Amino acid sequence: MKITEHIKKAKGETLFSFEIVPPVKGKSIQELYNNIDPLMEFKPPFIDVTTSREEYVYKEKDGLLDKKLTRTRPGTLGICASLKHKYDVDTVPHVICGGFTKEETEYLLVDCQYLEIENVMALRGDARKEEKYFTPTKGGHQYATELVEQIQNINEGNYLHDTIESSDLSSFCIGVAGYPEKHMEAPSLQSDLKRLKQKVDLGADYVVTQMFFDNQKFFEFVEAAREMGINVPIIPGIKPIAVKRHLHLLPQVFRVDLPQDLIDAVEACKTNKEVRQVGVKWAIQQSKELRDAGVPVLHYYSMGKSDNVKAIAKELF
Numbered sequence: 001m002k003i004t005e006h007i008k009k010a011k012g013e014t015l016f017s018f019e020i021v022p023p024v025k026g027k028s029i030q031e032l033y034n035n036i037d038p039l040m041e042f043k044p045p046f047i048d049v050t051t052s053r054e055e056y057v058y059k060e061k062d063g064l065l066d067k068k069l070t071r072t073r074p075g076t077l078g079i080c081a082s083l084k085h086k087y088d089v090d091t092v093p094h095v096i097c098g099g100f101t102k103e104e105t106e107y108l109l110v111d112c113q114y115l116e117i118e119n120v121m122a123l124r125g126d127a128r129k130e131e132k133y134f135t136p137t138k139g140g141h142q143y144a145t146e147l148v149e150q151i152q153n154i155n156e157g158n159y160l161h162d163t164i165e166s167s168d169l170s171s172f173c174i175g176v177a178g179y180p181e182k183h184m185e186a187p188s189l190q191s192d193l194k195r196l197k198q199k200v201d202l203g204a205d206y207v208v209t210q211m212f213f214d215n216q217k218f219f220e221f222v223e224a225a226r227e228m229g230i231n232v233p234i235i236p237g238i239k240p241i242a243v244k245r246h247l248h249l250l251p252q253v254f255r256v257d258l259p260q261d262l263i264d265a266v267e268a269c270k271t272n273k274e275v276r277q278v279g280v281k282w283a284i285q286q287s288k289e290l291r292d293a294g295v296p297v298l299h300y301y302s303m304g305k306s307d308n309v310k311a312i313a314k315e316l317f
């Protein structure tokens, strides 16, 4: 079922969902199941599976370091199919521009059709670790808008080199990213919102936001988006802080601000176990306020470990 249909069916009740990251190549999928199992009692209608782009790995060869470009966390679509089959849940593969040609993207989307995966998140992806700015892959897309267009074209039967007259067209429900504190490269929140509007005008059906720790930022973002004519569901993304290092890492990687109360509470912790408790408590408060404000879904960034997301879900769902 489409995410938008799940939201409609819930008739105003807030749904629970989460995002997982594929394991590093060679690791068992069982570890992933072990983390998902405890969350299934909260009946997520959908689970997102991220896609990581290629990165350089270094191997020693004849006393020299050999540099190779590889995808260390492959398997997004395989995991989506496997979770769908194992838990009877909708899965949302993240489709990214970086590292993929348009042909490869088309191939992936056709696989999604055969697997009856009806939802996809269309994202640009970040720059490669060693690059300062995002460089489009040769034969790939530069912006998520172009990817949304490609998916929408396929929904209309327009493939890269053919127009297919078919009675069995796909109708992917398309999610896109939104940034309550603006995307790091955008010159202003307003210009970033204009880009978001373009994605929606081109066919995006819903928005999932970057993590944020101050609900006020989300509420203002939704208000500004509505004023701009963005009328699709906007799903907040919530990340419980789990280690002290997050105080510096999250602002650096995701360009988000942390409220002073949260910083003080984390700094007062003596162990990361205590930090985890602070993170859960903060996320519960955030989630309750968002639910009371009527958000359609609370979407959690689980980052591989589910105990904290379970503790939050227990209080809300």
Ligand SMILES: Cc1cc2nc3c(=O)[nH]c(=O)nc-3n(C[C@H](O)[C@H](O)[C@H](O)COP(=O)(O)OP(=O)(O)OC[C@H]3O[C@@H](n4cnc5c(N)ncnc54)[C@H](O)[C@@H]3O)c2cc1C
Pocket (backbone or CB within 6 Å): 049, 050, 051, 052, 053, 094, 096, 121, 122, 123, 124, 125, 126, 127, 142, 143, 144, 145, 176, 177, 178, 183, 184, 185, 186, 187, 191, 192, 195, 208, 209, 210, 211, 237
């Ligand atoms: C919910 C969520 C899930 C994510 N999942 C993944 C994942 O699985 N894998 C991964 O690698 N990354 C993921 N990301 C990170 C995301 O890929 C990065 O934040 C990336 O830098 C931007 O992606 P985007 O889709 O928002 O890009 P875009 O919408 O293309 O925007 C990128 C930047 O370009 C600007 N822009 C857009 N269009 C134009 C234009 N035509 N001209 C000039 N400027 C323009 C925007 O304002 C913005 O600053 C996720 C992010 C979110 C919020």
